[in-house]
Amino acid sequence: MSAPGILERSLTDLAQALSRREVSSEEITAACLSRIEATDGKLHAFLRVAPERSLAAARASDARRARGEARSRLDGVPIALKDIFLTKGLETTCGSRILEGFVPPFDSTVVERLEAAGTVVVGKLNMDEFAMGSSNENSAFGPCRNPWDLERTPGGSSGGSAAAVAARQVFGAFGTDTGGSIRQPASLCGVVGVKPTYGRVSRYGVIAFASSLDQVGPIARTVPDAAALLGAVAGHDPRDQTSSPLPVPDYLAGLEDGARGLRIGVPREWLQGGSEAGVERRVREALSAYEAMGATLVDVELPHSKYGVAAYYLVAPAEASSNLARYDGVRFGLRAPARALGDMYGETRDRGFGAEPKRRIMLGTYALSAGYYDAYYLRAQKVRTLVRRDFDRAFERCDLVAGPVSPTVAFRLGEKVADPLQMYLADVFTISCNLAALPGLSVPAGIHPESKLPIGLQLVGRPFDETTLLRAARALEREMGPSPAPEAVG
């Protein structure tokens, strides 16, 4: 099998080829590295490529395969990580100047588990600074572009992760999702992105944005690929006490069971013209496809989801204002020279943080201030409870909820930069899922007829029921046939 050909294949196919020793990890890793070399000048999905490190890991994997000691079916598969995951000995910036040059002394739990599975990490992916953004334009190191149209955004904040997977630079990637940061870029780049239930994947060693909302998840080209990647990292971690002790099911079992018998809730609030026409039409067509496959559509209501964006933009900045306090120039990262302590803090943070983190630190500090806490933070937390109750009620009548991921297809770079509120509304459909701590995913649902840009369908499930979500997504994926590859990067 030739290397360029195999880059087109899914991660699942590659894993099979590796296990049959039809291709070596070294060959495939080298192929990914040349693909990155050839395309990333235009795409800018990577902040850092680690050729020597990844080739060494690939050779080690090949040696294991040769000895018959593969660590898992993913042994030797090249993947990449959003630059929010701490990687021992490999610079990790979280897309921020304030962490430029920061080389972590330890690996995040996710990285440890990926290493235990034998995967090969080829580099670190572009992102909005501290995962704050929906377009990748808040990266301190310049935006990543959409492989379907280089003038457009790949989405954010895990834009680099979605773009790299869509552009065939790697077979899978990991991102984080605080308000839609996996699902929205997956939708805009035409790939699969899964945000698991809060607590399903350890956050240890993942740089925090909003601790009660952040969750790690995979981005891949197919649903089985995403399921395999999720299975490799999910599960309890004693170092993250918010991680769940529930056992991890085999996400691949039952994946091909189809949509027959599933009750799919359609929230009327999500299909009331809040999206551009082409998006809403594709979502409705996908829902019809489910019906044709034997699923039942059920009308459900999520009356509090309209308060989601407002609540999110209180809770997330409040937590962020606290989480970002540690970037003070004292122990690591950037330190601006100054004579007095207060000046050092001020200068360091002024130079180190971009406009969006500063805006959110200010919003969050305000929301937590004496006299405002009850009106803002506490009330926003109450909204979370109400949003969760809406879903609980909906799940009495359905197995999962479906709707759009993003109200639009990929928008042009620069289009929303001047208007933060418009940018925040890009997450209007994805935020509820984080507020309610539920699992959600984006699966390709076709191409917009005019713009020829991909559109994703969002599925949201019961807590820890990723299995049903993946099964439903797989059914649509099979129905739709293989997604086309983007052509803008060649």
Add this chain to the structure above:
Amino acid sequence: MVKDWQLVVGLEVHAQLLTRSKIFCGCPTTFGAEPNTHVCPICLAMPGVLPALNRQVVEFAVRTGLALGCAIQEKSVFARKNYFYPDLPKGYQVSQYELPICLGGGVDFTLDGAERRVRLTRIHMEEDAGKSLHGVAADGSSGVDLNRAGVPLLEIVSEPDIRSVDEAVEYLKALRTVLMYLGVNDGNLEEGSFRCDANVSVMPVGSTVLGTRCELKNMNSFRFLRQAIEYEVRRQVEILEGGGKVVQETRLFDPQRGETRSMRSKEEAHDYRYFPEPDLPPVRVPASWIEEVRRRLPELPRARAARYQRELGLSAYDAAVLTAELGTAELFDAAVSARAGGAEAAKRIANLINGEVARIANEVVVAPAAGKLTPAALAGVARLAEAGTIGGPGVRQVIEQLFRDGGDPDAVVAARGLAQVSDGSAVEAAVDAVIAASPGEVERYRAGNQKLLGFLVGQVMKAMKGKGNPVVVNAVLKRKLEEGGA
């Protein structure tokens, strides 16, 4: 006039818990290591790290709460207290705010013979900060030592129930003793593992409306606490009598000058922006666990003192002194049980501890139980004293040596020749010699000058090189003097 004003004090105690590792990571908590050697990514607040709660901290909090009669909360919540300071690595302290682990309770103690109780508001768990070190580098810049960052603390907050300086000191001593009995704190004020802030206000005598309070910090001894409150009362009374108003503020005690001075006013006070710590789930303490901790509670100082009075017939004073330190009480109990001599022997052992042992311990500034004197050796000394083998000076010398070097009392007595001579014939010979050598004094004694007995005893003791048993010497001398006069 100070006497026209009523002092009102509430105390906040920060007690470092004697866990082996820190509250949210596995780093050791030992004091005095080289700066920044007991640190890891978690207590350094590296990006991406998360806290993992040390269960021992919760158990210590429950143990303390039970001992102080608090209501243990089955659900409590950690919260972030946000402020910037170089010794606070995360930019927030993980503490408890709206839902602490213990509510209510109180500390009981005796003040001037009267029973007192100071109520507690709450007890909560939190992490300690590091320490700024100023002028440590060659260029005079400051550094920070984060060894202490993340060491677990209990904050114990009293109600403003305290009405005098003596009461503040006795409350603090009683609380410290309980914590040391529980094995949760080492009670060390100087090293800062037991720290105290005082909220002090005054109001006109007879008033029930509390005055404006000031929070006093940096009193690292009982003496400084006393000085700080006394100074603060005079300062506040002077302001109020001059027609002024006390400003609510935090004031730092200066031990050199014995004064408090303003650190920050209410306006400059931090807005800590507390919110529930999202990285830690609520702390759940099931009722079954609370009961298990309750069953394992040690006997507490006041219960122990009551037992000494009830079962061993000790005075309230002796019982209180013996129970003020757990080690002393344990030395006492073990020696009493080794001696197995009943109330009489217990009283003798109590006197030895509160007398000679306390004196020598005090000289070298350690606790009575900190020497090398074992309970068995102490019981041995009591036995030797009771049998008359050694007298007062002998007891003193044996205990000094045993306290410093350890060993067996019989061997010390033998090696140093400390045994008294109680043998009748030896004493009689010495008495006869003294009577023969002091005819004038004997004459006058017999004529009725009883005071001369002491002189004559002294002469006999001198003749016996101090080893005569004073009881025997007295008896023999008296008999001989009376016989001769008859």
